[in-house]
Amino acid sequence: MKPLADPILSHLLRVTAEPDLSSTPYRLAGHIGQGGMGSIWEVEDSRLDRRVALKVLHNGTAIREEAKTAATLEHPGIAPVYETGLLEDGRSYYTMRLIRGKTLAEAITPELPLRERLRLWLSVAETLDFAHSRGVHHRDLKPDNILVGDYGEVVVLDWGIAERNSTNHGDDLAALARLLSYCLPPKAAKPLRAIAEANYDSVRQAIKDVHRFQDGAPVSTYRESILEKLWRWSQNNQALLLLLFAYAAAKLFLVFLRWT
Amino acid sequence: MKKPIVGLLAGLILGLLDGATAWFTPAVRDFMASILMGSSFKGMVVGLLSGWFALKVKSVPMGVALGAGLGLLFAYFVAAAPSETGEHYYLQIMLPGFITGGIIGFLTQVKGQEPATRTGA
Numbered sequence: 001m002k003p004l005a006d007p008i009l010s011h012l013l014r015v016t017a018e019p020d021l022s023s024t025p026y027r028l029a030g031h032i033g034q035g036g037m038g039s040i041w042e043v044e045d046s047r048l049d050r051r052v053a054l055k056v057l058h059n060g061t062a063i064r065e066e067a068k069t070a071a072t073l074e075h076p077g078i079a080p081v082y083e084t085g086l087l088e089d090g091r092s093y094y095t096m097r098l099i100r101g102k103t104l105a106e107a108i109t110p111e112l113p114l115r116e117r118l119r120l121w122l123s124v125a126e127t128l129d130f131a132h133s134r135g136v137h138h139r140d141l142k143p144d145n146i147l148v149g150d151y152g153e154v155v156v157l158d159w160g161i162a163e164r165n166s167t168n169h170g171d172d173l174a175a176l177a178r179l180l181s182y183c184l185p186p187k188a189a190k191p192l193r194a195i196a197e198a199n200y201d202s203v204r205q206a207i208k209d210v211h212r213f214q215d216g217a218p219v220s221t222y223r224e225s226i227l228e229k230l231w232r233w234s235q236n237n238q239a240l241l242l243l244l245f246a247y248a249a250a251k252l253f254l255v256f257l258r259w260t
Numbered sequence: 261m262k263k264p265i266v267g268l269l270a271g272l273i274l275g276l277l278d279g280a281t282a283w284f285t286p287a288v289r290d291f292m293a294s295i296l297m298g299s300s301f302k303g304m305v306v307g308l309l310s311g312w313f314a315l316k317v318k319s320v321p322m323g324v325a326l327g328a329g330l331g332l333l334f335a336y337f338v339a340a341a342p343s344e345t346g347e348h349y350y351l352q353i354m355l356p357g358f359i360t361g362g363i364i365g366f367l368t369q370v371k372g373q374e375p376a377t378r379t380g381a
Contacts, residue, residue, distance in 0.1 A: 239320060240366050247359040251281060254352055258285070 019056045020088040026054060026095070037062065037160055042098060052082060053098040056091050062160065067094035069159045073134060077127030079155050101150050105143035108183060115214075117183045120146075122210060123154035124179060128172055129203040131156075137166040141175035143182055173200055180206075189213070194222035263372035267311030268304050270367045275303025278360050285352070302334045302357065307364045314368040315375050323369035324362045331361015 017039060021028055026043035029051060033040045038057035045052050057063035064084060071081040084094040101107075104120060124146055131138060138159060145158040180196040191213050198221035200206045209219040216236040218224055224232070234241055279299030282288050288295060310327045317323070335357025339350045 237370075239324060240363065240370075243324070243359055243363045243366060247356060247363070250355045250359055254355065255284070257351075 019054065019091065019093060021054075023088045024085060024093075026052070043095070045095070051098045052095045053079070054093050054095045056087065056093045058091055063092040063094055066160045066162070069136060069162045069164055070096065072164075073131055073136060073159075075127055075130045077123055077130070077154060077156050078159075079157065099147050099149045099153070099155050101148050101153075103144050104146035104148060104154075104179075104183075107148040108143070110185075114185060114188070117185065118210060118214065120148060120154055121180050121183045122207060124156060125176055125203050125207050125210075127154070127156045128176060129207060131162075132169050132172070132203060135165050135167070137163040137169050137172055138175075139163055139171050141172060141179060143179065146179075169203070173203065173206075176203060176206065180210075190228075191219045191222040191224075195219055197221075261372050262311070263314040263368050263375075264308050264311030266372035267307030267309070267314070267364060267368040269307070270364050270371075271303030271305070271307025271310075272300050273303075274360050274363060275300035278303070278356050281356070287347075288349075298338055302331075302338055303360065303364065306330045306334055306361050307368065310361075310365045310368040311372065313365075314372065318369070318374075320366060320369045323365040325365070327365020327368070328358050328362035331364065332358040335361075 018028060019039075019041060021043065025047045026045055028041060029044050030042040031039070032042050032053060037059070038055055041054045041056065042051055043054045044050075055063065055066075057066075067081050067084045070078060074080070079096040079099060082095040082097070084092065086092055104124075107120065108117065124141070128138060128141070136159070138156065139161050140158055141156070145156065147155045147157055149155065177196050177198070177200075180192075184192055184196060192210075195206060195209045195213070198206070198209075200209075205220070209221060212219050216232060218229075218232070276296060276299065279292075279296040282295045282299075283292060306327060309330055310323060313326050314323055332354055335354040336350075338357070339348055339353040342348075
């Protein structure tokens with residue numbers, strides 16, 4: 001028997017993976033991504049004439065749990081779930097808001113300014129802080145699971161292995177620290193690197209330290225030398241230093257006038 | 261501490277320090293007491309007005325500009341007043357007064373208690 005050529009085989013694989021949407025109000029519009037547990041498709045919702053994202057999983061229980069977890073977290077950093085259902089082929093699905101953009105891994109480019117890098121990280125951290133406050137532990141935080149939308153919105157995806165009613169957020173905190181290291185430029189300031197290496201008890205504490213750094217205040221996890229304190233003070237008080245310098249220059253000028 | 265109080269104290273201290281530099285001008289050394297009083301009073305008035313302005317407007321550049329402007333104005337009044345020696349020291353008084361006013365304006369913007377913001381019901 002003649003083996004199937006690669007293009008034919010890949011076509012067959014794609015067709016069999018495609019969800020059978022005949023019993024749903026959705027029409028297939030494209031493939032978005034493939035994960036270990038399922039696939040995500042862009043579909044057209046004929047009832048509201050809009051595009052949404054549809055996630056299909058073989059495991060019906062898993063997808064209902066994932067949808068339920070995401071649905072309980074109403075936050076701008078989490079894609080809202082629209083509905084769940086069963087396909088003709090027996091697989092389960094749920095639909096959610098379609099976000100056009102790129103992953104954090106694609107968004108972090110060498111020329112991206114520090115302020116924007118920190119904004120992206122803070123958005124993720126605030127989303128996670130919210131999830132933790134609702135007892136949800138993401139457990140799979142990585143740059144590929146974070147989407148940066150075309151309008152700058154940051155959405156944490158893939159709550160598939162999230163744990164509900166959890167109080168142990170250690171994995172998330174470690175992942176968030178790794179994510180900060182990932183977001184920082186190679187020559188990031190020492191206090192920022194200290195935040196990325198610190199063991200915080202909660203996401204809120206890490207967020208507070210990053211805000212302190214942005215406000216020019218000392219961070220709790222980094223002990224500054226006197227020179228660093230002076231440098232930070234001078235950075236925060238440039239206008240005052242300029243005025244003092246101008247005053248000294250004016251006085252010297254007056255002395256010079258009297259002398260001549 | 262409220263911003264007008266910050267302005268008052270900053271004006272007093274900077275006014276005294278600025279006035280004290282007159283000691284390096286031998287011609288006016290005999291009138292140090294009146295110079296110190298005038299300079300500190302001028303600084304306090306500038307500080308009070310800058311502090312009041314800082315309650316209304318939150319802007320470092322505008323605070324510095326207003327402080328410098330007030331410093332220049334009040335320094336002009338001081339310089340224009342007839343001195344014991346009969347001479348007028350416009351440049352010697354107005355130039356430092358202008359910059360000192362700017363410093364007072366800066367301090368009233370960055371230091372002191374912010375006015376309470378109104379919140380929605």
